Amino acid sequence: MAQLAMDCEPTNRNRLTFKGYYSIHYSKLMEITAMDITLTLNSPQDIVRGIASRAKQRRLEANLTQLGLAARAQVSLGTLKQFERTGKSSIEFLIAIAFALGAEQEFESLFPPRPRKSIEDVISKPLRVRGRRK
CATH class of the missing domain: 1.10.260.40 (lambda repressor-like DNA-binding domains)
Known part of the structure; x- marks a missing residue:
């Protein structure tokens, strides 16, 4: 069973901050993790x-x-x-x-390359030249 409880408070016109806890109940294990999530809602x-x-x-x-x-x-x-x-x-x-x-x-950091997660990513996935999705 998992539960999520949060309070939502607007910190400015385009930003919401969620504060709460997330608890996971296993057979004999309970984990509670504190969370601070900030969402920026800019158009x-x-x-x-x-x-x-x-x-x-x-x-x-x-x-x-x-x-x-x-x-x-x-x-x-x-x-x-x-x-x-x-x-x-x-x-x-x-x-x-x-x-x-x-x-x-400031333009130099606009679209930085995404870091590779592991050596397997570097070996198995070559850099894409074209995308597939429309």
Whole structure:
């Protein structure tokens, strides 16, 4: 028999924290494990707006105007204004802004390779070139 008891509390607009215990009853063995689980419930739009907000904050910390940043990044002023307001941009635009703000290193960790779990994984599973799922 397994039981799960949790309290749910919102810690901010997009994050829920569950605190509770999980008990497993075997014939003569009982195990109780304390759990802290945090779920982040961000939508793609929330992430996009967050990136735009952080880029704007970096621009202001560098004491740059929108026109000055647009000139440094060699992008149009209108596109920069739209990006700061809505978060919508192309990846090329975003990288140009990141370079102009000195934040290009953050892109290096965007899609890191997943670590292999064991030596058997390295030997038996070659790296995939194409996916199968649609």
